[in-house]
Amino acid sequence: MHTVVLTKGVPDFREGKVAFDEDGHLERGKTPTVMNPNDKIALRAALQEKVRHGGTVSLLSMGPPGYEEVLQEGMREVYADDLYLLSDREMAAADTWATSITITTGLSKLDPEPDLVVAGFKTADGETGHTGPQTTWCHHMNDALPDRSLVTHVVALDVDPEADTLRAKRLVEGDVAEIETVETDLPAFVVTDPEFDPSYHKAAHRLRYKDLREETTERAESYEEHLTTWNHEDLNLDPDFIGLDGSPTIVSGVDPIPQAPSEREATVVSPDDADEMEAVVDELAAFAGGD
Amino acid sequence: MTDADAAGAAETADHEHYEAVVVGAGPGGAAAAAALARQDVETLVLERGVDAGSKNVSGGLIYAEESAPYTIDGLFPDFREAASERPVDEYYIHNVAGDRVKTFDLDRVHHHDTDWCDSVLRRRMDSWLAERVHELTRETGGGLLTEVRVNGLLRENGEIVGVTCDEIDPIRADLIVAADGVNSELARDAGLMDWDDPDDWFQGVKAVVDMDPDVVNDRFDVDPDGGAAHLFSGDLFEGVRGGGFLYTNEDSLSIGTVFHLDSLTAERAEPHELLDGLLTHPLLDRWLQGEYEEREYSAKLVPDSKKVAHPSPHRGRLLLVGDAAGQMQAQGPIIKGMNHAVTAGGLAAEAFVEARTRGDASKAGELYERKLREEGVMEKLRPRRYRASRAVSENDAVNRLGSALIDSPLGAAGLRAAEGLAERAFNSPLLLGMVPDTRFSYVTVPSRIAEVLGEPIEERSYADSSDDADDEDGVRPPDLADRIGDLTYDVGDPHIELLDESYEASGAAVTACPVSAEAFGGGCYRDERIQTNGEEKRVVSLDTQPCIECGTCAVVADTEWEHPSGGKGVEFKEG
Numbered sequence: 063m064h065t066v067v068l069t070k071g072v073p074d075f076r077e078g079k080v081a082f083d084e085d086g087h088l089e090r091g092k093t094p095t096v097m098n099p100n101d102k103i104a105l106r107a108a109l110q111e112k113v114r115h116g117g118t119v120s121l122l123s124m125g126p127p128g129y130e131e132v133l134q135e136g137m138r139e140v141y142a143d144d145l146y147l148l149s150d151r152e153m154a155a156a157d158t159w160a161t162s163i164t165i166t167t168g169l170s171k172l173d174p175e176p177d178l179v180v181a182g183f184k185t186a187d188g189e190t191g192h193t194g195p196q197t198t199w200c201h202h203m204n205d206a207l208p209d210r211s212l213v214t215h216v217v218a219l220d221v222d223p224e225a226d227t228l229r230a231k232r233l234v235e236g237d238v239a240e241i242e243t244v245e246t247d248l249p250a251f252v253v254t255d256p257e258f259d260p261s262y263h264k265a266a267h268r269l270r271y272k273d274l275r276e277e278t279t280e281r282a283e284s285y286e287e288h289l290t291t292w293n294h295e296d297l298n299l300d301p302d303f304i305g306l307d308g309s310p311t312i313v314s315g316v317d318p319i320p321q322a323p324s325e326r327e328a329t330v331v332s333p334d335d336a337d338e339m340e341a342v343v344d345e346l347a348a349f350a351g352g353d
Numbered sequence: 354m355t356d357a358d359a360a361g362a363a364e365t366a367d368h369e370h371y372e373a374v375v376v377g378a379g380p381g382g383a384a385a386a387a388a389l390a391r392q393d394v395e396t397l398v399l400e401r402g403v404d405a406g407s408k409n410v411s412g413g414l415i416y417a418e419e420s421a422p423y424t425i426d427g428l429f430p431d432f433r434e435a436a437s438e439r440p441v442d443e444y445y446i447h448n449v450a451g452d453r454v455k456t457f458d459l460d461r462v463h464h465h466d467t468d469w470c471d472s473v474l475r476r477r478m479d480s481w482l483a484e485r486v487h488e489l490t491r492e493t494g495g496g497l498l499t500e501v502r503v504n505g506l507l508r509e510n511g512e513i514v515g516v517t518c519d520e521i522d523p524i525r526a527d528l529i530v531a532a533d534g535v536n537s538e539l540a541r542d543a544g545l546m547d548w549d550d551p552d553d554w555f556q557g558v559k560a561v562v563d564m565d566p567d568v569v570n571d572r573f574d575v576d577p578d579g580g581a582a583h584l585f586s587g588d589l590f591e592g593v594r595g596g597g598f599l600y601t602n603e604d605s606l607s608i609g610t611v612f613h614l615d616s617l618t619a620e621r622a623e624p625h626e627l628l629d630g631l632l633t634h635p636l637l638d639r640w641l642q643g644e645y646e647e648r649e650y651s652a653k654l655v656p657d658s659k660k661v662a663h664p665s666p667h668r669g670r671l672l673l674v675g676d677a678a679g680q681m682q683a684q685g686p687i688i689k690g691m692n693h694a695v696t697a698g699g700l701a702a703e704a705f706v707e708a709r710t711r712g713d714a715s716k717a718g719e720l721y722e723r724k725l726r727e728e729g730v731m732e733k734l735r736p737r738r739y740r741a742s743r744a745v746s747e748n749d750a751v752n753r754l755g756s757a758l759i760d761s762p763l764g765a766a767g768l769r770a771a772e773g774l775a776e777r778a779f780n781s782p783l784l785l786g787m788v789p790d791t792r793f794s795y796v797t798v799p800s801r802i803a804e805v806l807g808e809p810i811e812e813r814s815y816a817d818s819s820d821d822a823d824d825e826d827g828v829r830p831p832d833l834a835d836r837i838g839d840l841t842y843d844v845g846d847p848h849i850e851l852l853d854e855s856y857e858a859s860g861a862a863v864t865a866c867p868v869s870a871e872a873f874g875g876g877c878y879r880d881e882r883i884q885t886n887g888e889e890k891r892v893v894s895l896d897t898q899p900c901i902e903c904g905t906c907a908v909v910a911d912t913e914w915e916h917p918s919g920g921k922g923v924e925f926k927e928g
């Protein structure tokens with residue numbers, strides 16, 4: 063079983079680490095970059111599956127060379143067998159869409175292709191929650207890639223490697239929070255909920271967990287030996303479709319923190335309304351083609 | 354077979370199996386596991402603390418006895434360098450009466466049958482042992498897990514076949530070693546031990562006090578690789594039977610008290626006040642010199658092997674070792690629990706391996722019992738001499754007669770004439786094994802020795818004190834609220850249930866609980882008066898949040914007492 067966890071670096075928003083300038087803008091240069099906290103939860107889910115069923119866990123990110131340390135952090139603090147960094151200038155300033163294309167390509171280059179891709183719920187800086195779902199969508203758009211079902215808000219997980227299926231508990235937040243159990247085939251894409259709680263009910267699993275934790279801390283010391291870096295040429299990607307050039311998102315302005323009066327206009331679309339949904343798909347389809 | 358039976362059978366077939374499961378990673382469990390692993394027995398060790406040692410308290414001097422078949426450094430070769438504090442080569446007892454003290458050198462009894470003796474702090478010691486144990490047992494296919502609490506025995510057709518836990522699924526094993534310490538839930542579950550009689554237990558309370566290594570060397574006049582033990586008895590504990598101790602560690606002191614639980618409850622004494630009485634005694638001022646920085650306050654019950662060491666500590670596949678079997682020897686003032694736990698752990702492992710080799714693992718328990726006897730362990734734990742002398746010496750009439758004798762001018766003259774003899778008597782392991790558990794031996798004799806033979810306690814001249822701060826009143830230990838504040842952790846669900854809240858049934862816990870006190874609202878047990886139908890009733894209430902899991906209220910109050918789940922509850926950093 064090959065599981066890949068997607069991660070990204072975010073400014074360390076913890077008290078005492080984060081730096082703001084006089085206008086309340088984040089000072090990236092003075093704020094250390096750390097692994098997005100929700101991605102650690104995703105990585106814990108992947109580790110849980112490795113403990114139970116064996117296999118490999120890869121940690122993959124797209125970002126500047128400095129993200130090596132983010133990958134190392136994941137390896138040290140949670141677990142990873144190997145690390146992948148998709149990095150070059152052409153990929154810089156990508157929005158979630160361009161990121162998804164790049165990551166999808168990275169995933170398809172992995173050998174063996176992942177049975178399970180896990181992403182964390184939202185990044186601490188962007189808060190979009192898009193990259194996971196969009197990456198899945200990219201898979202669907204590309205006929206050469208296997209279809210992956212997408213399961214989000216996962217709070218508990220168990221893969222059955224023999225049957226090639228996955229069973230997950232999802233936290234569905236409505237007026238009241240409900241837990242929904244779903245089952246789907248592998249390969250699949252899972253987005254963990256921050257409430258995800260790994261569980262180990264067998265002594266053998268806990269012992270294996272302890273072994274793996276020891277191994278990964280040791281491996282993280284010399285993480286470079288386990289790191290593969292790919293640029294756009296390695297991935298055979300046209301610079302026009304990635305990075306800033308490939309990003310349809312336009313940032314109209316950034317509101318300073320902490321006084322952030324949100325006055326954005328949003329069109330509320332009901333997912334049950336076929337006409338409204340069609341309009342959304344029409345709008346998005348243009349980008350799917352790379353326009 | 355019904356469907357339900359079939360489902361049940363399938364389930365048991367599914368249970369994980371290890372050849373041996375060891376519950377508890379104190380010295381007893383560590384020894385058993387290491388000895389089993391060395392004989393290639395697949396061994397799983399389950400410890401409830403976040404870290405081995407985080408739940409444990411001892412004085413603590415660990416002895417390696419020459420006569421013992423197993424010692425801690427025999428099983429763990431680097432033990433002394435890596436896990437202990439200081440070799441302790443000096444040993445004194447101070448008999449106190451008011452402001453007079455008579456000190457005896459107990460060198461002879463301290464070195465009797467002693468290969469070496471080191472002071473230890475349990476967090477450091479046990480967590481080091483646990484790492485070694487994990488390495489050794491992992492090679493057998495087992496290993497050591499922390500944060501797992503075993504909550505009972507797994508039975509099949511009435512036979513013990515494994516253990517059940519709070520955190521993980523039940524586990525089957527051919528051998529179950531209960532090394533789960535005093536208040537062993539497994540020994541209780543098996544019906545081998547009960548927690549009924551305060552007379553069977555001591556309560557130990559301890560403070561770890563910060564002291565720079567150079568200051569330790571200087572004030573105790575010891576080498577950097579040497580250390581000292583000082584014991585205290587006499588009238589400094591409000592007549593409660595027991596005594597105090599002070600041991601030097603690397604860069605701290607362990608200062609504490611050990612009292613008979615029945616006496617503590619009968620006197621309604623407050624354990625923290627008795628400890629403070631010792632800490633602030635002018636006698637201790639010669640070492641503390643007005644400086645006092647308490648790192649940790651802790652407490653735990655201590656079994657009295659003379660009364661509770663189980664002569665046949667096994668049932669089916671279950672073998673009890675260490676405190677769980679009551680194997681804690683109070684040899685007069687010398688407390689030997691850790692060493693016996695190690696020996697018992699080693700013997701339990703040996704017994705299982707021998708039984709297995711003979712093709713009948715179920716004989717392990719009998720073999721273990723025999724080894725405890727043949728190796729002389731049982732005789733140390735329950736000396737025949739004590740059993741013989743107890744009948745007479747714990748008799749009240751004899752006590753009164755003895756007191757009269759010692760209080761009379763004739764007695765004093767005799768004592769004076771026999772000064773050397775008294776010191777020799779204290780140094781006799783044979784006599785110490787006979788010491789009756791009475792006020793006479795704990796309070797009367799030492800006080801009388803101090804009165805007749807003692808010198809006034811020397812007052813320190815404040816001019817030479819290193820620190821001219823306001824130390825003239827001696828030290829001021831933290832109050833109970835501060836001590837509790839430093840020890841409060843998430844206990845999870847309440848692990849102790851008060852079954853009878855009447856003061857008659859459970860009131861003793863208000864004073865005996867080391868983190869509760871009469872007229873103190875911040876502890877576990879509180880004394881309350883409630884009005885019912887115009888009648889005033891005295892009741893106690895319980896809040897387990899500040900509990901430090903000493904086990905006292907399991908014995909002195911009417912409770913349903915369990916340990917908190919794995920990783921929950923108090924976490925000692927020193928121990």
Ligand SMILES: Cc1cc2nc3c(=O)[nH]c(=O)nc-3n(C[C@H](O)[C@H](O)[C@H](O)COP(=O)(O)OP(=O)(O)OC[C@H]3O[C@@H](n4cnc5c(N)ncnc54)[C@H](O)[C@@H]3O)c2cc1C
Pocket residue numbers: 376377378379380381382399400401402405406408409410411412413414415416501502503504532533534535537538556557558559609610611652653654655674675676677680681688689690691692694916
């Ligand atoms: C104040 C004081 C002073 C003492 N002084 C000395 C001294 O100077 N010298 C000496 O030799 N002895 C001394 N003792 C006694 C000594 O501490 C004990 O005899 C010794 O620790 C017994 O070892 P053990 O391995 O049997 O149990 P413990 O050391 O108590 O270990 C039991 C272990 O089992 C774990 N456990 C318990 N229940 C469960 C469960 N249900 N599931 C999983 N794990 C569990 C505990 O967390 C613990 O780690 C003193 C004791 C006290 C309190």
Ligand code: SF4
Pocket residue numbers: 849862865866867868869877878897899900901902903904905906907
């Ligand atoms: S509540 Fe009971 S076990 Fe807890 S500290 Fe008090 S006496 Fe000890």
